[in-house]
Amino acid sequence: MVKGNLPTKICATCGRPFEYRKKWRNSWDEVRYCGEKCQRNKPGAPAA
Secondary structure, three states: OOHHHOOEEEOOOOOOEEEOOHHHOOOOOOOOOOOHHHHHOOOOOOOO
16 A cells, blocks of 8 residues: 555544554454544443
């Protein structure tokens, strides 16, 4: 992949677009959140 032409997705929590990262190379199909904060605050998750 070329750095200027990386795939993007929309975060399921905040709705912002985010780009492919090297650490997601093996699991890009399963990635749904842009970061740990959005993953912790998933929609529909019970508040702690």
